[in-house]
Every structure is written in C-alpha cells, then in structure tokens.
Amino acid sequence: MNTVVPDEALVERTVRGDTRAYDELVCRWQSVIYNLVYRMLGKEHEAEEVCQDAFTAAYLNLKNFRRESKFSSWLYRIAINLSTSHLRKRQRTPTDSLDEMTERGVSAEIEAVQWNLNGGPSVEARLLERDRARHVRRAIGKLADEQRVVLILKEYQGLTFKEISEVLNVPVSTVKTRMYAGLNEMKRHLNHAGLQGN
Template identity: 45%
Template sequence: MKPTDEGLVKRFLEGDQNSFNLLMWRWEKPLYHFIYRMIGDQEEARDLCQESFLRAYRSLRGFKQKAKFSSWLYKIAINQCHSWGRKRKRARVISLSEIARGDEYAPREEREGASNSPVEGNLERREREIMVRQALARLPEKQRLVIILKEYQELKFSEIARLLRCPVSTIKSRLYAGLVAMSSILASSAVQQGKSARSQNMGGRQL
C-alpha cells in the first residue's frame, strides 16, 4: 500500500530525507501542468515548478497537518505564478501569444498522446486544444484558476475553497461564470473560423 502524502510528510519530519523525493516524484507532473496552464510558458513553468518544490522543502517543517499536502503545494505554486506575473508587469499571468503557438508549448505527455492518433484527427484535436487554451487565457484570473483546479487538476470544491480561502458557493459561481464565458468565446471563435474557411474557398474558386 502506497504511503499517503501526509504519511510521507511525517516521515520527512522524522528525518527520512527520501520521503520528500517521493513527494516530488508523485506531484512533479501535476504541478508542472498546473503552472503551465496558468502562465503558458513551458520553460518558465519548469523553473517555477522547481522553485515551488524548493520553497516547499524549506517550509515543510511549518506545514500544518490540518490541510492536505497537495493543497498546500498548489498554494505555493499559485504564489509563484503571481510573483512571476508581477515581475513581468502583465495584467494577466497567461500569455495569449505563447498559448496560440499550440502543441509546441504543450506538456510533453499531451504531445506524445496526440501523436498516436490519425493525421486528420490529430489536426482537429490540435485546433480544438488551441481554441480552448486561447479561451482560457481570456478569462479573468480568478475564473481561470478555479477552472484549472477543478477541471484539469480535479480538486474537489471543498479543497479549492480551502486553498483560495473562499466559500464553496463562490468557487462554484466562478466556475460556472468561467465555463459560460469560455463557451461564448469558443462559439465566437468557431464562427470566425467558419467565415475564414468560406472566404478561402471562395478565393480558391475565383483563381
């Protein structure tokens, strides 16, 4: 039976240094994917992921067992994303220009998974992923953060509420508002793509 996160924390505090390595191995990919979706930059996401673990290592003796280790770790990562955004003087943390580049900047596991599908299906999937990323990037940060934590990281509403120090009702409201806004953005993007495709077809016929 695998030890729980809290069990590994307890062992680390008792002097077992390898327990923290196990925590890193368990949470490195989820944390990297979370940070990447927040900031949209692959290399920076790797650096912020490592910095988050470094801060966790230094602060672990002050970790309160009342909270889940994963929630505590995500909180550190969120603070790192905010600091990264402030240093670059961006109104929003995520970068539309980087997100729009598509699979080149996607986590490696997502790119490898996409490469196994047929060419046409793969292209359609890439287009959908880019549209979703662009829509996510256009949301207010509070809505984007809740959507990432709930839909991608699969945290429970109660966990997100404790993490962000908000009532569950507020978290649900942000999630609903964000998903509605994303649907509207995606619908608008689909209409624009349709118009562009028709224009290209008409231009080809004239030639």
C-alpha cells in the same frame, strides 16, 4: 502487501531531516503540479521552472505547514501563487507573445505529417485539433485569475468543489460562483472564436 505511506507521514519525516522522504513527495506530486502549472502558464519550459520553485518553496517552508489542511492542498496553493505571480511578471515584461504551438513552428507540422504516415489521424484533423486546443488555451488565458484557477482545478485536475475551497481557502459557494462565471466567460470567448457547437 505494499502499503502507500501517507503524505503527512512523509512530511513529518522530512521535517525531522529525512531528505529521502521529501524526494518521495516530489516524485509523487511532480506530474500533478507540473500539469497544473502548465495549464496556468501555457508554456512547458516556464512550467518546469515554476514547478521547481514550488517544490523548493514547499521544502523551505515545510516547518510552517500547519496540519489543518492536506499536504497536497498546501502544495497546490504554493504552485498557484507562484504561477499567478509569474503571470503578472510576464505581463509586466512581455517578451514573447507566441504560444507553444507557434514556438514549435515547422517541427509541429513535420510531426503531424509523420504521425499521419504512421497511420494516425490525417494532417488536417491533427492541425484542426491543435487549433482548437490553441483557442481553448487562449480563452482560458483571457479569464480572470480567480476564475482560471477554479476552472483548471476542476476541469483538468479533477478536484471536487470542497477540495478546491480547501486549496483556495474560500467557501464552497464562492468556488461555485467563480466556476459558473468562468464557464460563462469561456462560452463567450469560444463563441467569439466560432468554435463552440462545432
């Protein structure tokens, strides 16, 4: 039977100098962390960069990792901190305000037409779907940092309130307060965009 080596054992091996153990940790968590960072930043190439930075920072600070929390919680925290500082940096130097869909431009339309020709949803439905996703992304982008993080961890990463409280190092009640406020903010933004309830 193939048993999965726990993260903590791989961390111990990495600290002792086994780089292959850390490669395994990267392989195990790359997709999850990329997903989280992408939700935070909304841009794929920036998400890749921050994801890379998160794994590098985690490796370099692995000796300081206290075993009180799970490795995944610690890694989440690093990725969130880096994403937040990246967002602040982006706000200070606004070079490109276009979102992913606009960046793709015509290629997205071509892709939609091709998908339709292959028997997928109609171009109209596909574009509508993209439009709704864009509104959601923008609404999330308008949230306060602390609300956005909680919403992403809960809604897209599927963490429990207790796990989120471990990641953010705040009480569960605080997590719920932020979550509730975040959902209400989302409701307001989506109503404003005329999407909710459609």
